[in-house]
Amino acid sequence: MSAVPKAAIIGGGVIGGGWAARFLLNGWDVVISDPDPEAERKIAEVLANARRSLPALSDVTVPKEGKLSFAASLEDAVRDADWIQESVPERLDIKHAVFATIQKHCRADALIGSSTSGFKPSELQQGASRPEQIFVAHPFNPVYLLPVIELVGVEATLLRAKDVLDDLGMKPLVVRKEIDAHIADRFLEAVWREALWLIRDGIATTREIDDVIRYGFGLRWAQMGLFETYRIAGGEAGMRHFIAQFGPCLSWPWTKLMDVPELTDELTDMIADQSDAQSGMHSIRELERIRDDNLVAMMRALKARNWGSGELLNIQDARNKPALPSDIAKPLTTLERVIPIDWMDYNGHMNESRYGQVFSDAGDVVMQMVGADQDYIASGLSYFTVANEIGYLSETHLGDVIHVRTQVLEACGKKLRLYHEMIRTSDGELLATCNQLLVHVSLETRRSCEPEGEVLAKITALGEAQAKLPSPASMRK
Amino acid sequence: MSAVPKAAIIGGGVIGGGWAARFLLNGWDVVISDPDPEAERKIAEVLANARRSLPALSDVTVPKEGKLSFAASLEDAVRDADWIQESVPERLDIKHAVFATIQKHCRADALIGSSTSGFKPSELQQGASRPEQIFVAHPFNPVYLLPVIELVGVEATLLRAKDVLDDLGMKPLVVRKEIDAHIADRFLEAVWREALWLIRDGIATTREIDDVIRYGFGLRWAQMGLFETYRIAGGEAGMRHFIAQFGPCLSWPWTKLMDVPELTDELTDMIADQSDAQSGMHSIRELERIRDDNLVAMMRALKARNWGSGELLNIQDARNKPALPSDIAKPLTTLERVIPIDWMDYNGHMNESRYGQVFSDAGDVVMQMVGADQDYIASGLSYFTVANEIGYLSETHLGDVIHVRTQVLEACGKKLRLYHEMIRTSDGELLATCNQLLVHVSLETRRSCEPEGEVLAKITALGEAQAKLPSPASMRK
Numbered sequence: 001m002s003a004v005p006k007a008a009i010i011g012g013g014v015i016g017g018g019w020a021a022r023f024l025l026n027g028w029d030v031v032i033s034d035p036d037p038e039a040e041r042k043i044a045e046v047l048a049n050a051r052r053s054l055p056a057l058s059d060v061t062v063p064k065e066g067k068l069s070f071a072a073s074l075e076d077a078v079r080d081a082d083w084i085q086e087s088v089p090e091r092l093d094i095k096h097a098v099f100a101t102i103q104k105h106c107r108a109d110a111l112i113g114s115s116t117s118g119f120k121p122s123e124l125q126q127g128a129s130r131p132e133q134i135f136v137a138h139p140f141n142p143v144y145l146l147p148v149i150e151l152v153g154v155e156a157t158l159l160r161a162k163d164v165l166d167d168l169g170m171k172p173l174v175v176r177k178e179i180d181a182h183i184a185d186r187f188l189e190a191v192w193r194e195a196l197w198l199i200r201d202g203i204a205t206t207r208e209i210d211d212v213i214r215y216g217f218g219l220r221w222a223q224m225g226l227f228e229t230y231r232i233a234g235g236e237a238g239m240r241h242f243i244a245q246f247g248p249c250l251s252w253p254w255t256k257l258m259d260v261p262e263l264t265d266e267l268t269d270m271i272a273d274q275s276d277a278q279s280g281m282h283s284i285r286e287l288e289r290i291r292d293d294n295l296v297a298m299m300r301a302l303k304a305r306n307w308g309s310g311e312l313l314n315i316q317d318a319r320n321k322p323a324l325p326s327d328i329a330k331p332l333t334t335l336e337r338v339i340p341i342d343w344m345d346y347n348g349h350m351n352e353s354r355y356g357q358v359f360s361d362a363g364d365v366v367m368q369m370v371g372a373d374q375d376y377i378a379s380g381l382s383y384f385t386v387a388n389e390i391g392y393l394s395e396t397h398l399g400d401v402i403h404v405r406t407q408v409l410e411a412c413g414k415k416l417r418l419y420h421e422m423i424r425t426s427d428g429e430l431l432a433t434c435n436q437l438l439v440h441v442s443l444e445t446r447r448s449c450e451p452e453g454e455v456l457a458k459i460t461a462l463g464e465a466q467a468k469l470p471s472p473a474s475m476r477k
Numbered sequence: 478m479s480a481v482p483k484a485a486i487i488g489g490g491v492i493g494g495g496w497a498a499r500f501l502l503n504g505w506d507v508v509i510s511d512p513d514p515e516a517e518r519k520i521a522e523v524l525a526n527a528r529r530s531l532p533a534l535s536d537v538t539v540p541k542e543g544k545l546s547f548a549a550s551l552e553d554a555v556r557d558a559d560w561i562q563e564s565v566p567e568r569l570d571i572k573h574a575v576f577a578t579i580q581k582h583c584r585a586d587a588l589i590g591s592s593t594s595g596f597k598p599s600e601l602q603q604g605a606s607r608p609e610q611i612f613v614a615h616p617f618n619p620v621y622l623l624p625v626i627e628l629v630g631v632e633a634t635l636l637r638a639k640d641v642l643d644d645l646g647m648k649p650l651v652v653r654k655e656i657d658a659h660i661a662d663r664f665l666e667a668v669w670r671e672a673l674w675l676i677r678d679g680i681a682t683t684r685e686i687d688d689v690i691r692y693g694f695g696l697r698w699a700q701m702g703l704f705e706t707y708r709i710a711g712g713e714a715g716m717r718h719f720i721a722q723f724g725p726c727l728s729w730p731w732t733k734l735m736d737v738p739e740l741t742d743e744l745t746d747m748i749a750d751q752s753d754a755q756s757g758m759h760s761i762r763e764l765e766r767i768r769d770d771n772l773v774a775m776m777r778a779l780k781a782r783n784w785g786s787g788e789l790l791n792i793q794d795a796r797n798k799p800a801l802p803s804d805i806a807k808p809l810t811t812l813e814r815v816i817p818i819d820w821m822d823y824n825g826h827m828n829e830s831r832y833g834q835v836f837s838d839a840g841d842v843v844m845q846m847v848g849a850d851q852d853y854i855a856s857g858l859s860y861f862t863v864a865n866e867i868g869y870l871s872e873t874h875l876g877d878v879i880h881v882r883t884q885v886l887e888a889c890g891k892k893l894r895l896y897h898e899m900i901r902t903s904d905g906e907l908l909a910t911c912n913q914l915l916v917h918v919s920l921e922t923r924r925s926c927e928p929e930g931e932v933l934a935k936i937t938a939l940g941e942a943q944a945k946l947p948s949p950a951s952m953r954k
Contacts, residue, residue, distance in 0.1 A: 217698075
């Protein structure tokens with residue numbers, strides 16, 4: 001392959017643009033060929049999305065972006081390309097014409113992938129000068145984020161394609177025998193057809209169908225597929241038990257797909273054996289915990305985005321939200337919560353940074369108490385944290401219930417000093433402390449200034465009431 | 478409803494246990510009825526999983542757990558229950574017998590839900606004394622985490638059931654007309670049947686099928702369903718365009734489900750109108766960004782779990798990992814990275830705690846440089862962070878590329894003091910600083926001690942080389 005490898009993207013729609021982004025953001029040079037006068041704008045839009053999201057998947061330095069260019073002709077585009085990806089409309093005659101031109105001008109060792117959803121490689125290769133060079137490389141939208149690629153074609157070619165896709169951080173999956181629509185789109189098409197019936201017959205709307213997916217099995221399928229999920233459902237008895245239990249349903253009208261294979265002992269064994277090979281290294285109990293940890297982590301990720309099942313969690317939190325501390329003459333209980341899985345390090349300790357989050361959240365409660373809330377921020381005023389001094393005293397574990405006791409040390413003019421103690425509720429152990437210095441700022445001038453109106457009155461009253469408290473025990477040590 | 482409401486769980490398997498957990502962990506009293514002598518053990522196992530994961534979905538105080546008991550008889554269990562949930566085996570004769578006993582002894586205003594996967598309410602209600610009391614409340618495993626519940630039955634009853642489920646933080650979805658297997662299981666069954674063919678015909682193994690789901694459309698479906706996803710695929714032209722484009726495929730053998738509705742103008746309009754009502758408040762561009770942010774956040778959540786698409790991201794990071802700083806006589810560049818979406822606050826700033834994560838990660842690089850790595854930890858020795866003092870100097874935004882410059886201020890005996898500067902790479906702006914104090918500890922005695930062997934040699938050399946550097950500019954201000 002060239003020093004800087006080169007990809008030719010033939011057809012620059014959403015799919016072609018996604019491929020372009022994958023190559024570019026992994027350091028490849030990319031040349032686009034598309035007769036559409038709008039192609040440059042369309043590619044730029046997909047790239048803008050990709051640049052915003054793909055690099056953010058990485059926690060290390062990302063490769064330097066390759067060079068993007070637009071070719072005047074298909075010939076020019078493919079001449080010295082290492083990988084040529086065809087994403088033109090789904091018509092076999094168009095694809096055949098494109099492949100003929102490509103093969104006339106490209107290197108004999110170039111890889112020629114097709115993004116086709118439905119055509120088999122044997123169909124794509126009809127009449128080709130080097131049929132073995134052409135294969136299916138079927139991606140999923142958005143191509144710059146979803147990693148799986150279905151590869152179908154001649155083995156020797158696919159092995160080379162697989163290496164390239166591995167390097168791009170993708171998940172190439174070689175399909176063992178060609179079939180219409182490969183694998184995933186067969187599932188998608190079956191669900192789509194079933195869904196059309198449900199809408200036509202007034203059983204459900206598009207929104208209801210989407211909700212039943214994304215608040216339900218869609219979450220499961222983001223981390224385990226059909227079989228690993230059902231293996232768990234089968235319990236300790238495993239896959240064989242599950243098939244035995246649900247086998248009879250195959251003849252019931254539970255879907256419009258009534259053409260079903262006979263559930264012979266041979267097929268049952270095949271599934272059970274494959275499932276053992278796939279998941280047998282984990283007990284059912286382990287699989288349950290892996291699944292649950294994944295679900296909690298993903299649902300909490302969606303919670304931060306306030307979307308889908310995550311939005312529901314925010315609604316429930318709002319319902320369970322405790323009242324703000326009312327006795328301002330006492331140390332304030334600003335927080336009480338459970339330590340969740342997504343706060344843990346690989347070594348089973350709470351990540352160092354999450355202590356900061358606990359104290360930041362505790363500080364937010366003080367903000368709410370004095371009315372420095374969203375409305376106040378919208379009016380152009382806010383408190384900013386200027387410095388945090390965190391002391392780590394003891395380890396915090398998954399599932400610990402903790403609370404934070406907060407004292408206002410100073411509330412004078414622009415300056416607000418808080419002292420927080422994070423305590424394990426079960427045994428009263430002091431886990432960490434934090435000195436938090438906040439400064440009141442104008443969001444307009446970006447400079448510090450005195451608080452105003454009700455916030456000034458409340459912070460002053462809070463500061464005065466708290467000033468009478470002895471200094472916290474752990475500070476006196 | 479009673480002061481502390483009460484749920485009777487009839488049938489205590491994985492599904493019944495999941496229901497029990499949902500009620501208990503939301504403060505309901507729960508009584509279980511199950512003739513299986515193993516029921517108590519099985520319920521305890523499901524509850525252990527649920528207690529580990531459900532409360533962790535919350536960021537506020539969770540309700541106090543209700544009281545769990547086991548009834549000697551079905552009659553005793555249901556007598557004063559507010560909600561009765563039937564999860565007995567999927568045989569209509571068994572269910573009819575159970576409902577008859579329940580209705581003889583329960584309150585007339587109790588809600589009687591059935592977890593049935595396939596039976597319609599009209600079938601469940603056959604021969605019942607108060608048919609309208611019985612409805613389908615179909616959950617998804619694990620019931621203590623997945624929120625959606627399909628409700629099918631008499632409207633007045635379902636409205637009351639919906640209120641209860643809303644309070645439990647669930648997502649009740651009223652199915653408009655009864656149908657075999659309700660909605661979601663029709664999709665699952667279609668995919669299952671399609672998958673059986675693929676395995677029987679040697680197209681793919683269970684693992685390959687699972688991978689094509691969880692590295693592909695499964696991720697999409699955790700946050701948007703079928704229709705919202707396809708609306709985006711249709712681009713600005715929307716749903717009508719998508720249907721026009723993919724309509725012809727309905728007659729192609731893309732799945733074994735060949736019984737398809739006719740794609741009339743009426744059906745197309747129905748889908749397009751429903752999709753407008755569902756998603757029309759967002760432009761396609763907005764939907765793309767919402768989708769991408771969700772995908773990035775979920776994939777990063779799986780990355781922390783090192784599972785599925787997240788494991789792939791870790792492999793890619795390992796591939797792109799930069800070399801450790803080699804010139805120890807200069808300030809060390811310990812980190813370079815992009816600020817990802819899951820680090821952002823609702824107000825568009827980087828969450829306060831993520832500064833701590835950046836500095837903690839930078840400190841980890843120093844640990845790797847001196848050989849205080851996983852093996853060293855396994856040998857029973859490690860450095861612990863004792864205190865962090867973070868100064869926040871400027872705002873950090875989504876997509877910023879940042880790097881960290883680290884100086885070793887002191888490396889003497891047990892004590893290690895690091896000073897980090899976090900800098901925006903594009904304009905060199907200093908965003909935050911951190912004084913990090915680490916102490917070397919024995920993991921056995923949990924007390925501080927001197928480092929040993931190669932680590933001692935390396936940390937001493939590093940400390941001496943860095944001692945010759947001037948103190949950092951921002952510390953001198």
